Amino acid sequence: MSVSNQIKTITKTFIAVAAVSVVFSACQKKFDDMEPIELAALTVVHAGPDTQELDFIVGTQRANKESFKYGARFGYLGLYPGTSSIGITPQGKNNFLLTKNELYQSGKFYTTFLVDTGKLRSFLTINDKLDSIKVNEKAKVRFINTSPETQTLDLTIAGSATEIATNKAFKQYSIFTDVEPGENVTLEVKDHVTKEVKATIAAMKLEKGKFYTVWAKGYNGKAETDSLKFKASVYNVSLKQ
Structure with missing residues (x-):
């Protein structure tokens, strides 16, 4: 499926791929009354040369369906615009090895690379600019x-x-x-x-x-x-x- 079709599908159904969590304010409108939101899109690549298998977390939810191991890629995921926390944990565990807050803008495409290993691990996030x-x-x-x-x-x-x-x-x-x-x-x-x-x-x-x-x-x-x-x-x- 093309990226455009993925994002359109996500927008129409108003959910994010891979069960990415969404938090609403206490004063939200009823779901049926809400206007469609143009989501951001994120693909993720495991480029950290390590044999350890991981989970990739967005907010509080695991985003990968399969084990997130070296060389793997998944996405594009649909994300609500705004600041989201991303992180990695050992597969099936709750202790974070790395976390970062990222700003995702409506209608924009992003790629996040997990790079390096151990204490040198970091996220490299690129605005793909596919929309432009x-x-x-x-x-x-x-x-x-x-x-x-x-x-x-x-x-x-x-x-x-x-x-x-x-x-x-x-x-x-x-x-x-x-x-x-x-x-x-x-x-x-x-x-x-x-x-x-x-x-x-x-x-x-x-x-x-x-x-x-x-x-x-x-x-x-x-x-x-x-x-x-x-x-x-x-x-x-x-x-x-």
């Missing part, structure tokens, strides 16, 4: 560096002079950039200084009107069989009806 980007004949690609131990990185198209993002340090990211659609497009994450290819996303289809997020994750120097090794991942959303 006109869909055209191009695909749209952005890059986010969530690898704690890497140098600055570039994202390029293999065999092309096209640079989608350059010189991105840990927790830095680019805006969505127009890229020519293609049936077999290979993306490369490179060391900004040496231009060595550090990770590759094998030939994939880039479609016009879709938004692709490429994120570098993990640690350098890990064995190929180690789930926490440095690599790049990608996901996409569409604003088509």
Whole structure:
């Protein structure tokens, strides 16, 4: 389902996906008399290179249906506009490992990345600005560096002079950039200084009107069989009806 359809469905039914809690004031109108509210939308990515399985909490409710583990993504969730508390707990537990208050504006799209591990954990929340980007004949690609131990990185198209993002340090990211659609497009994450290819996303289809997020994750120097090794991942959303 496209993002637009998800949000419209949420707005019509006046509930948030994944049972996100909503608190009304004591002087609220009766439910039937209330005007529809345009919600905010949030997708969440676990980019903290750790084997611990977690729950992602919005307000007092668990937002993830499945275990929230490294590499996982869920959303878009519909959230009522305003300030909401987000946090993580060990799976099935009540003790918070990290919490933060975030402001979500009506009609806006957000991505929150959980980055790093242990006491260095933090949330990186990005306003995706999907509501302000006109869909055209191009695909749209952005890059986010969530690898704690890497140098600055570039994202390029293999065999092309096209640079989608350059010189991105840990927790830095680019805006969505127009890229020519293609049936077999290979993306490369490179060391900004040496231009060595550090990770590759094998030939994939880039479609016009879709938004692709490429994120570098993990640690350098890990064995190929180690789930926490440095690599790049990608996901996409569409604003088509």
